[in-house]
Amino acid sequence: MLGHLGINVPDLSVAKRYYDALMPRVGFEPYFDTDEEFSYRPAGSKPGTFLFFYLATEPGDYSSQRSGLQHLAFMVRRRSQVHAVHDHIVSIGGTVIDPPQHFPQYPGHYYATFWYDPFGIKLEAVCHHDRD
Numbered sequence: 579m580l581g582h583l584g585i586n587v588p589d590l591s592v593a594k595r596y597y598d599a600l601m602p603r604v605g606f607e608p609y610f611d612t613d614e615e616f617s618y619r620p621a622g623s624k625p626g627t628f629l630f631f632y633l634a635t636e637p638g639d640y641s642s643q644r645s646g647l648q649h650l651a652f653m654v655r656r657r658s659q660v661h662a663v664h665d666h667i668v669s670i671g672g673t674v675i676d677p678p679q680h681f682p683q684y685p686g687h688y689y690a691t692f693w694y695d696p697f698g699i700k701l702e703a704v705c706h707h708d709r710d
Contacts, residue, residue, distance in 0.1 A: 579625065579626070579627065580627040581627065581628065582617075582627060582628035582629065582630055583627060583628075583629055583630065583650070584630045584631075584632055585629070585630070585631050585632070585647070585650075585699070586631075586632050586633070586634035586635075587631055587632070587633065587634060587697055588633075588634050588637075588697060589633075589697075590614075590615075590616070590631065590632075590633050592696055593616075593631050593695075593696070593697070594611070594616050594631070596695060596696055597616075597618070597631065597695075599666070599670070600663070600666065601618045601629075602621070603659070603662060603663050603666055603703075604652035604654055604659075604663060604703055605620060605621050605624075605652070605653075605654060605655075606618040606619065606620060606621055606629065606652075607619060607620075607621040607622075609628060614632070614633065615630055615631060615632050615633075616630075616631050617629060617630040617631065629650075639698060640697055640698045640699055641698070642698075642699075642700040647699070648700065649692070649699070649700035649701060649702055650699070650700075650701050650702065651690075651701075651702040651703075651704050652701070652702065652703050652704070653704055653705070653706065654703055654704070654705050655705065655707070656705060656707070656709060656710050657678070657689050657705045657707075657709065657710050658710045659703065659705065660678045660689055660690060660691050660703045660704070660705050661678050661691075663691060663703040664677060664678050664691040664693075664703070667691075667693045672693050672694065672695075672696075673693060673694040674691065674692070674693045675692040675693055675694065675700065676690070676691060676692040677691055678690070678691045679691075686706055687705070687706055687707055687708040688704065688706065689704065689705045689706075689707075689708075690702050690703060690704035690705070691703050
């Protein structure tokens, strides 16, 4: 299991506002926050990977097509949560790549939505169950 992931962003305050609204929808809660970083952990003391955000110290745009991070997928327990995340992204004017749907090219009951965060980082909410 991964202990944590660190992500550099060009604007910490924009990232914090964005992710503070998103992370509870995908099962995370705030962990700690300083002037130089902020982080989330799985809600309710559940095991899982923590997520840290740092200010990028070198200029440059992110691309999921370059070497490095391709995307982050957040597992949720119900398909209705996939829809709730999608609805949230649409309501804030986010860029949706794929609306909620079954992806038959992946094994099992793979139901997901994909979108970009304000910095172009590709994100996903996925449910691996055939239930709501």
